[in-house]
Amino acid sequence: MYDCIIVGAGVNGTFIAHDLSKYNLKTLVIEAENDVGDVTSCANSAIVHSGYDPHYWTLKAKLNVRGNQMYDQICQDLDVEFERIGSLTLAFTDEETQAIGHLVANAKKNGVEVSVLEPEEILRLEPFVTKNVKKAILAPSAGIINPFELCVALMENAMDNGVELRLNEKVTGINKTSGSFSVVTDKSTYQTQTVINAAGLYADEINNFVSERKTEIIPRKGEYYVLDHFPEPFVSHVLFTIPTDIGKGVLITPTTSHNYMFGPSSDFIADKNDLSTNKEVLDRVLAAATKMVENIPMNRVIREFAGLRAYHESNDFVINEKDGFINVLGMQSPGLASAPATAELVLDLISRTLALNPKTNYNPKRRPLYRLNQRTPEERNAVIAKDSRFGNMVCRCEKVSEGEVVDAIHRNCGATSVKGIKKRLRPGSGKCQGGFCEPLIMGILARELKKEIKDLRYDSSGAYILLEKTKGSDCHD
Ligand SMILES: Cc1cc2nc3c(=O)[nH]c(=O)nc-3n(C[C@H](O)[C@H](O)[C@H](O)COP(=O)(O)OP(=O)(O)OC[C@H]3O[C@@H](n4cnc5c(N)ncnc54)[C@H](O)[C@@H]3O)c2cc1C
Structure with a gap:
């Protein structure tokens, strides 16, 4: 029996998972895609809005202003890029x-x-x-953030602190039983005391499994x-x-x-x-x-590129709780800016059902990234002297080394796809758009994950890149 199951690992699901990991709870995050932050949370303007413009009576206004103030500390703890450029x-x-x-x-x-x-x-x-x-x-106070890195960092830290993550698993039904929920997926069924619906564009479906009050996104x-x-x-x-x-x-x-x-x-x-x-x-x-x-x-x-806002008819965030089922829906802009405060509110709601006892061994810090392209030549040389893979540049546009790609694969919540590496380190985001680096990234992913190169995906399950060998030589070379 889980204490809490979070449906969806966008910025809201990962933020809530991160915050719940501070407490003695058994928490599971279920995500339909093969990575966290893979839908709306990776296709937006990436602004931590100041919160001056949402109408003052809305939940958007309240959570945006509070969320904006919370970003300095969280980005410092999790080594996430954030700049208050105004x-x-x-x-x-x-x-x-x-x-x-x-x-x-x-x-x-x-x-x-x-x-x-x-x-x-x-x-x-x-x-x-x-x-x-x-x-x-x-x-x-308005800022810019790296939203891909944020979701990955939140989930990595949540997992470092004991939260479980199931990727490539879609929630297909939820049944309320006496005092708990049965969460049915396309792979399994889980029992839990509480459910948090952070399914973004599909939060209506998740709500409608449970709630008598049907809704639409x-x-x-x-x-x-x-x-x-x-x-x-x-x-x-x-x-x-x-x-x-x-x-x-x-x-x-x-x-x-x-x-x-x-x-x-x-x-x-x-x-x-x-x-x-x-x-x-x-x-x-x-x-x-x-x-x-x-x-x-x-x-x-x-x-x-395009991203899809999850519009709800209220044109406001809808965050509510009933009998241990919590909705986080209608999270259009400023949903990213508001996410820390959204998680804070959700924890407040969940405390109606669960006792939040702090862990004594909670670690708020994420192991820092190498970020070689931001280091001095002396610092880079020191890293390369310890591990020569950091001297092998696999992305020339964004200046990313093999060592950093290997690190991004083997952390908790590690990358498993070409897009997963792109989101974490930016190979494929620069001028060549992957023309130079993609085959190299695929070679590293195949080697580190011990997979056939043709079994790798660009992104989600259908996104194959290679179908079969056209020449006799080994594709890995
Ligand atoms: C064009 C655009 C611009 C924006 N600009 C900004 C901005 O600059 N600043 C700002 O603050 N906000 C902005 N936003 C809003 C912000 O991006 C969203 O509020 C935020 O990303 C929503 O996060 P989420 O976690 O709720 O949803 P998502 O990121 O969509 O995550 C939901 C997750 O649930 C998963 N899921 C869905 N159904 C299931 C299921 N049945 N089983 C398992 N998993 C499931 C999905 O795969 C997905 O990963 C913008 C949005 C858009 C579209």
Whole structure:
């Protein structure tokens, strides 16, 4: 019998698992994909929003503001990339300038520090902003984070502290029995005292297995352009258009990996698996971004991608508890920024059913990563002197060594797919988009996981890369 089963290992499921691992509880995370943070938590804008703009009466506002404040400590403990670069919300028309007054009043109610900047100051901070800018809201507490690394780090630390993880296993039913739950998957059945539904786009299905109050999650797609790294100066804050009722609008932002992206669009769609991108939509994204920065270097674009928001009709987060079943649904933006506070609230709800007795041997720290591309030549040489695999560069765009790939495979919550390595270390995220590094990564994965190279996947179960040998030589060479 488990004390708690968490369905879904996105940022919410992994954060809750991490926080539960502080207590003497038997906790299991069940994830349908072959990795954590593989769905919406890996396809978003990666902003830890300041929380100035969600309407002050919403749960979004409360959890965003609290979550933002909690990120410094957690990222320090888990060695996750996070930078408070601040955001600028830009007004170009009289109507947008008027909206600034309401937004500042809302910020005050949310307890978020903001200031209003005039054009001269805006252009001093961001010289590439379109010259007809009229006003901007500066929110210094907004930050950028590496959301892939965050999910992996949270789960790794949760597992280091005793939480179990089952990947490639889909929850297909939940039955409430007297005082406990039977969680049925496509592989097994588990008994548990409590269930946390953190299934993102499919949180409606999980809720509807148990709750008399049926609900629906509708996917709302956001499409982006990703730019490469480049040495010339570009933007240094998160630049937003004025938010509207359908979202925060288009943004242009640096990433923690020192490249840039802009987007997203916001369109309801029917299919929860549709991650395609579309030229017309991306043209709209470009037009909105060009309103903020005229000369976006489109010759630096290396990729487009899409993510799906889990929209609920309340247009707010829905976090509730009944008889040991907890819903975490409708987690659209700012779900990432809010995740630490969401987990805090969930633990509060779970304490109605379970006694939370702290572990005496809890370890809050994750073993630090090597991050050779951020080290001095002397530091790199010292690591290579101990293990020559750290001197073998397998990704030239992002400068990642074989030693780091091996480390990412063998940690708790280690990578098992090409995308798993990409999410943890970035090979395949740079200019070559995997053209150079992918075969090398596959060779290392096959060797370390003792698998046939043709059995490796790019991502989830159907995503084969190789089907059969075309030549006599061994593919591993
Ligand atoms: C375009 C876009 C931009 C965004 N930008 C931001 C931003 O900048 N800042 C911000 O704060 N938020 C942002 N968000 C919101 C943020 O990404 C989400 O709130 C957050 O990632 C949701 O995490 P989650 O864990 O709830 O869901 P998910 O990450 O979707 O995780 C749910 C998991 O449940 C698993 N699952 C589903 N069904 C089952 C089942 N039956 N059995 C087992 N496992 C199952 C899935 O495989 C998945 O891994 C954005 C979202 C989008 C789409």
